[in-house]
Amino acid sequence: MALVPIGVVHSPYKRREDIPRQGRLSKEICEIEVFPEYALGLKDIDQCSHLFILFWLHLGDCSLLLATPPHDHKEHGVFATRSPSRPNLIALDIVELLAAKGNRLTVRGMDALDGSILLDIKPYSAEMDAIPEARIGWQADGGMLEQKGARSEKEAENRK
Amino acid sequence: MALVPIGVVHSPYKRREDIPRQGRLSKEICEIEVFPEYALGLKDIDQCSHLFILFWLHLGDCSLLLATPPHDHKEHGVFATRSPSRPNLIALDIVELLAAKGNRLTVRGMDALDGSILLDIKPYSAEMDAIPEARIGWQADGGMLEQKGARSEKEAENRK
Numbered sequence: 001m002a003l004v005p006i007g008v009v010h011s012p013y014k015r016r017e018d019i020p021r022q023g024r025l026s027k028e029i030c031e032i033e034v035f036p037e038y039a040l041g042l043k044d045i046d047q048c049s050h051l052f053i054l055f056w057l058h059l060g061d062c063s064l065l066l067a068t069p070p071h072d073h074k075e076h077g078v079f080a081t082r083s084p085s086r087p088n089l090i091a092l093d094i095v096e097l098l099a100a101k102g103n104r105l106t107v108r109g110m111d112a113l114d115g116s117i118l119l120d121i122k123p124y125s126a127e128m129d130a131i132p133e134a135r136i137g138w139q140a141d142g143g144m145l146e147q148k149g150a151r152s153e154k155e156a157e158n159r160k
Numbered sequence: 161m162a163l164v165p166i167g168v169v170h171s172p173y174k175r176r177e178d179i180p181r182q183g184r185l186s187k188e189i190c191e192i193e194v195f196p197e198y199a200l201g202l203k204d205i206d207q208c209s210h211l212f213i214l215f216w217l218h219l220g221d222c223s224l225l226l227a228t229p230p231h232d233h234k235e236h237g238v239f240a241t242r243s244p245s246r247p248n249l250i251a252l253d254i255v256e257l258l259a260a261k262g263n264r265l266t267v268r269g270m271d272a273l274d275g276s277i278l279l280d281i282k283p284y285s286a287e288m289d290a291i292p293e294a295r296i297g298w299q300a301d302g303g304m305l306e307q308k309g310a311r312s313e314k315e316a317e318n319r320k
Binding site: 001002003004005006034038040041042043044045046047048049050052054056062065066075076077078079080081082086087088089090092094117119120121122123124125126128129130131132133134135136137138139 | 161162163164165166194198200201202203204205206207208209210212214216222225226235236237238239240241242246247248249250252254277279280281282283284285286288289290291292293294295296297298299
């Protein structure tokens with residue numbers, strides 16, 4: 001189960017503390033560069049409005065099993081959080097695809113550090129992947145879609 | 161970027177052809193066994209209604225960059241599909257958590273083969289992850305949430 005780098009993420013976030021609390025929902029633009037030898041895999045990607053992006057969390061600590069989100073102050077298991085420290089350092093972002101040109105994708109909503117190693121891209125399907133009724137009980141408001149105020153906490157957790 | 165197995169998926173699907181076309185939406189139950197040394201990472205997981213599950217696609221072909229979904233008959237880049245063949249053989253499922261007991265999770269909606277190697281679990285947050293307006297243009301109906309008829313095609317693609 002070895003991974004290969006298939007590209008690199010160019011983002012405005014040079015240091016971990018540069019990533020804004022609401023990076024997932026910020027207007028910042030990132031560019032995903034897919035290495036030329038994998039560019040064929042992008043055929044028809046321009047028809048997808050949103051994408052799952054998997055990348056490597058090179059600053060994460062794979063030995064940690066508990067995480068304390070900054071705005072929660074309680075320890076949770078890493079599998080109940082989006083902490084960048086977890087046994088397998090794979091990050092999952094959902095982004096809006098703004099443009100696809102050759103082997104480069106312009107996207108909004110990534111919270112990756114500049115230079116992060118790209119692992120995979122998958123199309124987001126509303127019918128399969130949008131679950132508005134999902135809830136996270138340990139979040140103050142259950143992580144509800146309707147309550148936008150909770151986003152900052154969620155984002156903060158992601159930044160941890 | 162080496163991965164460690166953190167558990168194993170017990171599913172009713174023993175062969176690839178056993179996985180139903182609508183496995184993601186089927187009522188079949190799977191059990192996720194997290195190895196004891198990682199069980200601490202499950203703290204508070206019972207408060208999450210839905211989870212992202214990452215697992216290894218051991219039957220996938222990492223040399224393929226194009227995929228032809230069975231009910232589409234056109235070739236697309238693997239990054240525009242959910243084909244199990246892609247450069248990094250990481251699968252992404254979204255499941256409903258039915259029960260969490262010790263190091264075992266009972267879930268609905270997985271389409272993993274029995275014995276698949278578990279890589280990661282992340283909580284699904286409606287506010288972050290539910291994007292009902294997402295579209296996939298190469299699907300007949302754009303992969304729209306409202307048109308349930310398209311699910312079979314989407315599922316078929318996943319089964320590919």
